[in-house]
Amino acid sequence: MTAQELQKAVLRHLELSLGKDLAHATVYDIRMSLTLAVRDQVIAPWFESTRKTYAAQSKRVYYLSMEFLIGRLLEDAVNNLGLKQTAQEALDALGFDLTQVIADEPDAALGNGGLGRLAACFLDSMSTIGCPGMGYGIRYEHGLFRQSFHDGVQIEEPEDWLRQPHGWEFARPEAVERIGFGGTVEAHDGRMRWSPADAVLAKAHDTPIIGWQGQWANTLRLWGAEPIQAFDLEAFNRGDFVGAAEQEAFARTISRVLYPDDTNGEGKELRLKQEYFFTAASLRDILRRFLSEHDDLELLPQKVAIQLNDTHPAIAGPELIRILHDEHGLEFDHAMALARNTLSFTNHTLLPEALERWPQALMARVLPRHLQIIARIEEAFLAAQPESPVRILEDGDVRMGELSFIMAHRVNGVSALHTGLVKSTVFAQLHRTFPDRIVNQTNGVTPRRWVLGANPRLSALITDRIGPGWVDDLEQLGALEPHVEDAGFMADYAASKAGNKADLAAWIADTTGIAVDPAAMFDVQIKRIHEYKRQHLNILETIALWQDMRANPRAGWVPRVKIFGGKAAPGYVRAKEIIRLINDVARVINADPVTGDLLKVVYPANYNVSMAEKLIPASDLSEQISTAGKEASGTGNMKFALNGALTIGTLDGANVEIREHVGAENFFLFGMTAEEVVARREDPQHQAKAIAASPRLAGALKGIADGTFSDGDGARYAALLADLRGHDYFTICADFDSYWNCQRQVDAAFADPARWMRMAALNTARSGWFSSDRTIRGYMADVWDITPLI
Ligand code: GPU
Secondary structure: OOHHHHHHHHHHHHHHOOOOOHHHOOHHHHHHHHHHHHHHHHHHHHHHHHHHHHHOOOOEEEEEOOOEEEEOOHHHHHHHOOOHHHHHHHHHHHOOOHHHHHHOOOOEEEOOOHHHHHHHHHHHHHHHHOOOEEEEEEOOOEOOOEEEEEOOEEEEEOOOOOOOOOOOOEEEEEEEEEEEEOOEEEEEOOEEEEEOOEEEEEEEEEEEEEOHHHOOEEEEEEEEEEOOOOOOHHHHHHOOHHHHOHHHHHHHHHOOEOOOOOOOOOOOHHHHHHHHHHHHHHHHHHHHHHHHHOOOHHHHHHHEEEEEEOOOOOOHHHHHHHHHHHHOOOOHHHHHHHHHHHEEEEOOOOOHHHOOEEEHHHHHHHOHHHHHHHHHHHHHHHHHOOOOOOOOEEOOEEEHHHHHHHOOOEEEEOOHHHHHHHHHOOOHHHHHHOOOOEEEOOOOEOHHHHHHHOOHHHHHHHHHHHOHHHHHOHHHHHHHHHHHHOHHHHHHHHHHHHHHHHHHHHHHHHHHOOOOOOOOEEEEEEOOOOHHHOHHHHHHHHHHHHHHHHHOOOOOOOOEEEEEEOOOOOOOHHHHHHHHHHHHHHHHHHOOOOOHHHEEEEOOOOOOHHHHHHHHHHOOEEEEOOOOOOOOOOOHHHHHHHOOOEEEEOOOOOHHHHHHHHOHHHOEEOOOOHHHHHHHHOOOOHHHHHHHHOHHHHHHHHHHHHOOOOOOOOOOOHHHHHHHHHOOOOOHHHHHHHHHHHHHHHHHHHOOHHHHHHHHHHHHHHOHHHEHHHHHHHHHHHHHOOOOOO
16 A cells, blocks of 8 residues: 555545544544554455455464453554555655654553453464454453542542544444343253343444454454343333433443452452353354354364453353253253363462452352352362362352363463462362363563564664564564674664663653653663562662662762552552652652752653553663562563563563573572562561661661651551561562662663663563464464464
């Protein structure tokens, strides 16, 4: 497509789809017109992919996920179709700037963090590889809340991404499923029949996901809940206007808002309804497609793979059995075997609070037939393994982890360390019973968004030296390695980082009013705020550093900008205290003329995918400092390494594998191992001993207790301090000195720019393994048994 053709297509959509002429067009109008023009280019490959899948009678994979943290779609689509230059020219001719137009798209924030972003990277990789499949989720009207800070305190406001029409999706009013809740179960002619008391409609909305170079496109199908009847006319005629709208309110509530909890399985009835709603709608859709091609349910596991993204869609096991057994009349055990051979399950955390449990009483009320089926699954399991101590039903709860494990033929962890821990801790008993079931699939990230899209400077440099093949074959980055000996390459590499940092410094000044020195080290921690991720370890080190700098300002300090980004779950009190502390510390340090440009702390509000795309390419240092054993994998860590930031990190999650790939000498390791953490906690005085041994740590804690950062209010952080001094489950104190010392090694390395840039370039050259293309190929081979169709 030429720039002129694209320009014509944009103008046609501007007139015919938007009803505007160029003289009155806003950035929004142009963005929508360009979106529609680009979407037009996706249709042919999309249809062609479907045709090929049917023609090959191929097995398909269905990725069921409560979250898809997509971000913006326009830039991805433009890049994948090779239209960047063309679009730039077409818009220039119309008097608009492509970058500005791209930035006008609201982020689709249908997810909390890593789990949802992983699902989005997987969709991109499946379309790039030609893996036939679909993503299934919920079309939340309101995605993750918008964060602002008032006096440093997190405020949440509803997010409203659908206020403007969603240019990418196709509503499918004909693709609706009726989803029931509650009611009764009765036997009829030897079969159990569930008669739900309430029902809603699930309506499909499809977004095409185009892969690299437009060779393949899959579908993301999101379900919106709607009432069966628009309203109750009889009640309305009686004058009961509120009652008349009751059904509609009940229905729409189900897909109204994303639960803003990350790694927290809190058992709320609406959440259970959301889980069943999208899982049941997806299964019906899957079975209808399957039965349109095949007439034998025996073939299900050969033609269909269903991946459960954590336990959120775990009701798929009982629901599939219900369909096969109650509706199609298969024997229970037979139905269970078919379901198991079709389903597989990914575990994303070992945190006990995240392992979903549903009260049996609640499930009996909302899904009475499913509770009966779960009891029979447990019976069948115990009949086969009479010795096993494992139970699905325990303490009045349904344990969704055990249910998912028993109903899946493969269970996977998301990094090598995490998979080992899955085997030795949460699922140790089940692993003994089924030693081949657990496999590892280390996470990955899509290079299209996280290098090509987010870092055009680095991308151009890479392509200049090794050609364009790296974009869908990321291990080709290895070919950069000899270039680190080339002074010309290293100068260009350093210049690309400097350019990104200058852009970020300008953006920081714009959004926060803080002036930062682009030559300072950009030290970045961006992720959900959680005690196990230890943003408070980072801020304690920041305080200690500031105190040392003040005591001796001319000691040759390496200037730093500490950058934080991330949201806390609205009900997570301690995480919100940490946010306030970071903002309090930032206010005091940034106003200190003694430290001046030596130290700045920046915390832009409302971190999201688009902000990550700005921050990561401009980072020097990547903070991956979780308590070892707690971060299942991490995926931000991979994005930083690819973009040439060095990691300071613990031996946790995928950090372990990143360090192996980039080389121990190019990674700043500190802290206790997972085993050492567990052992250290045995000593109830571990935190007191660490504080007593570290005047620096004691000084930083005292600074907080003094009210130095809280206008003299010593009580503001009393609870946080009492926890650190009294219990410190996340071993902040025990790891503090190791972290501090490691940070000073970071300083020394940064003070030698040639050495630092070489380490950074080696991180880029050696991180190609962390592409989500590699991860998806692993799932296809080890879990789904699917071969690519391109
Ligand atoms: N993760 Br469980 C989430 O983002 N949300 C969740 O509810 C659960 C896990 C994350 C892990 O914390 C992170 O370590 C991992 O990289 C990511 O899932 C993807 O596997």
